[in-house]
């Protein structure tokens with residue numbers, strides 16, 4: 001099974017993390033996620049994050065640092081999540097694709113259902 005490279009943004013401001021709900025029709029639909037999406041050919045992780053943050057949230061990250069890389073095999077798909085921490089951005093986040101957004105305190109993240117691969121991220125933030 002080929003591996004899909006995904007850029008994932010942990011957007012952290014004042015102890016809260018911005019999470020979004022995946023649409024039902026998507027892979028891992030109905031679960032909460034950190035914003036992001038597939039990295040295109042010849043695209044850096046940072047540029048993929050900038051593109052996805054604008055497309056999905058209408059913001060421009062200005063401070064990005066690598067956090068971790070997670071490989072996970074779902075039954076139907078293999079993903080490599082290239083996770084970065086974003087601690088500053090320009091603009092005001094909005095769910096441009098209609099996705100619900102929540103600024104979740106770190107201590108409350110375990111109240112939300114995330115895809116399996118995200119468990120390893122939750123332990124780092």
Ligand SMILES: Nc1nc2c([nH]c(=O)n2[C@H]2C[C@H](O)[C@@H](COP(=O)(O)OP(=O)(O)OP(=O)(O)O)O2)c(=O)[nH]1
Pocket residue numbers: 006007008026027028032033034035036037038039077079081115116117118
């Ligand atoms: N964005 C994001 N994707 C995640 C997370 N956890 C996780 O397992 N994934 C998986 C689900 C998907 O298989 C893949 C991301 O693909 P995607 O469908 O969001 O990417 P995309 O927007 O570029 O894709 P598309 O709808 O345009 O086809 O990574 C997460 O926290 N954030």
